[in-house]
Amino acid sequence: MRPLDPRLLRYASATRGTLAAGAVLAALQTASIVAFAWLVTDVIVRAIAGERLPELSGTLVLLGVVIAVRAVLLWAVDAVASRGGARAVGQLRERLVTAVGRLGPGWTSRRTSADVTLVAGRGMEALDGYFAKYLPQLIGTAVATPLLVVTIGWRDVTSAIVLLVTLPLIPVFMVLVGWATQAAQQRQWTALSRLSSGFLDVVAGLPTLKLFGRQHRQEARIREVSEQYRVHTMRVLRMSFLSGFVLELAASLSVAVIAVTIGLRLLGGSLDLSVGLFVLLLAPEAFLPLRNVGASYHAAAEGIEAAARAFAVIEEAEAVDGAAQQEGTSRVASETSGLVFEDVTVAYDGRTAVDGFSATALPGELTVLRAPSGAGKSTLLAAALGFVAFEGNIVADGRVDAGGRREALAWAGQRPGLLAGTIAENVALGEEHPDAELVARVLHEAAADELDPETVVGAGGSGMSGGQAQRVAVARALYRLRSRGCRILVLDEPTSALDARTEERLVAGLRRIAAEGVAVLVVSHREAVASAAGRVITLEARQEVAHVG
Template sequence: MRPLDPRLLRYASATRLTLAAGALVTLAQTAAVVAFAWLVTQLVVRGIAGSSFPELSALFAGLVIVIVARGVLLWLAEAMSARGGAIVVGQLRAQLVDAFGRLGPQGLAGRSSADLTLVAGRGMDALDGYFARYLPQLIATAVAMPLLVLVIGWQDLTSGIILVLTLPLIPVFMILVGWATQAAQKRQWAALSTLSRGFLDVVAGLPTLTLFGRQHRQEAHIRRVSEEYRSRTMKVLRMSFLSGFVLELAASLSVALIAVAIGLRLLGGSLDLSVGLFVLLLAPEAFLPLRNVGAAYHAATEGMAAAADAFEVLDAAAEVLPEAAVAALGAPGLVFSDVTVRYEGRDAVSGFVAEVAPGTLAVLSAPSGAGKSSLVAAALGFVAHSGRIAAGGREDAAGRRGAIAWAGQRPGLLAGTIGENVALGDPEPSAAAIEAALRAAAAGELSPALVVGAQGAGLSGGQAQRVAVARALYRLRARSCPVLILDEPTSALDAATEEELVGSLRRIADSGVAVLVVSHREALVAAADALLSTEVLSDVAR
């Protein structure tokens, strides 16, 4: 990632305001630095000349004011950087989450969920160091350093020339060290991603591993990956300390060169003390922004690496053109018209035609691998397709998603209470509606206050499945969705519980909702108004 990636301005509008405010504060800080050097110079020179304290009181008062102003400006710069960084990180994270939704499962298929979580979580948090430490110094380098060089050159041309010749040495060292640091940081980020993926896989498979007594075998793997990450982190730290030493040495030698030249000219009488002292006080300040950029670069590299990964996702999402809202094919239910879904040049579904009218309970039944889940994903706008799909009078993907309440084959439960999982996405959940949804999903025995772990840990497969159905039913009522789609909702249920859930679905369909259930179960097929297949569409008399 470049020091300031243009995509940061594109995806986080607050960056422009942060840069502008930082430039103004840096300009004021530069003026305060020049004023401080001038006041100190005048105090020393006039003091040596024998001026009395009353004669110097105005200069002392001005110096106190400048010192206070520098402190206030320093606090203001840090506060603005921290606040601006928080706003920018919030905007980027929101854009990233929106990009996940726009890309959908198909667009994210080649990316690890652990990597995406790492980028959106810790990666975005790591940008705080970029905005709080690195970016202010980058602005100071672009604003303060040229102004100070001009002031020094205006006062003493020789010192100005020495600065112009020596200042480029620091960026050269920064580039050389930066290449090595960037490569080490990428390896560290890759090690962290590997650790995250490995740990997530172990946690996901822990019940199976425990069942077969193999859980301890993973300890060595986690320990090895953790040690690799620790080792790479220490390498980055070593480079950070080494580069800091190199930059400090280069800056110190450059300032010393200026000081020697000024000292020799002062002894020779070719330079006035006021000019020499003024230049000596400003010379370290001219090098300071570059030194700070080098020192802060290492604090920002992790965030910059994460931002580069985030921009790849955002760029991919930007290529997904939004669909226009189009009226449905004359029906407010669920309509498929000549729908074809292709994966890697192969048709998963070809020319599918079906209509689930309001008040209809339809069951989609076909052999495994015949494209049932692909049709559901296409209806939700998660996979590309040809043909037309309409839900609730809308053909655009966002409109269809707004019209559909859906539960997939995997419950996808989050750590928290059952009530929080059922009302997921509702800013003001209704306790009565949560309980009603659980009862309708044949899960009335589950308490909404019961706490479950990630992926429904603590619940049986059937219970987790019914909580997911309850979430769909809660959304159905809370948002008045005209379409309900359930993918294998009874595969883990016993006959009695399945009968109860089928009765609920029958009542929901009779209330005017278009209900589509993907299932092979005989109880659902027997209760269906229409039996759909990726090959054949047939009506079933009730």
């Protein structure tokens, strides 16, 4: 990410207001700095000339006012940066979460949950340092430094020339240090991702590790990754201290050059004391923003790396949305009901997952999609939901756009995806005021009427069996079907964890729902489900053959 990535303005609009307010405050700060230097110079020169304290009192009072104004402006800069940064980080996090939702479960399944949560959590929090420390100094460099150089040049051209020659040295050092820091920060972030992912994997698989007596080997692995993270973190800190020293040295030597030239000219009588003292007070202020930018870059480096990763996710989601918007006009009439796949091809990661698939799930019929593992069943469903880019056409209840298809579908995936809360809250997911009668009805239709809607479950459905969690997920899809009037129901392996009797009850319920005029498409390997279907579609690897039962 560049010092100020244009994508930040695009995805976090609050950044624009922060930049505008920061520029105004930086200009006011520069004016107060010039006023302070002018008044201090005036007081010293007049005191040397022999004026007494009463004669200087008016200027001293004005100097006190300027000092108070500078303090207020410093507070205002911090307040604007912190508040604007909080809003911008919130907007960016919202865009990131929305992008993950658009990319869908197919995208998240190819990544560890730690990668996503690390960027959305710690990564976004690290951006606070970027907005609170780095961005104000960057604005100050863009606004204050040119104004101060012009002011110094107005009073003393020679000192302004020295400034123009020495100032570029600091950006050169900053670029060199920035490259090294960026590489070190990337390695640190990668180590942190590995540490987070490894720890979560160990926690999730701890029962299996204990069973096979391999928990101690994982302990050693986590210790090794933790040590790598410590080493990379210390390298970043070492670069931070060394770069701070280099920037301070360069700025101090540059100011010293100006001070020496002013001293020599004062001794030679070619420069007035008031001019020399005024320039000498302003020279360090001209270097200060650049020095602070270099020093604060390291505090913002982690947030910058996280923002770059967040931008990559957001842009990937936009690419998927763009591909969906460019889908060709379907040859299937827009009035067509049910779920229609027309010559659908899906390719990702350099391979073709589905090639030229065509099939239809009609209203009033239970349709079962069967295929060997890896043939692309779940990929087809992800494409229908708008989570995967594809070629061809998919029509859901007459809607060809991704958003329209999602509105027309009620869906339950292979993983129940339950949240911590009551069963009723999971069934009526997202509803502010769940319909208790409807919750009870859909639990009955999902063959889960033995479950109490007020039972509290943990994250991921902990406290329930796999079959119970599966039926609650089906009930959630049915609740959406009933409450929103959807006409298409899609279920991915809804009976894989059920016994034969419960499976028979659920399948009977699905047949009754189909008889109401709903297009029901079930992905399943189970023979009992296929035998109850009105239509069975067999998808072979890279091809499909449809059989009507």
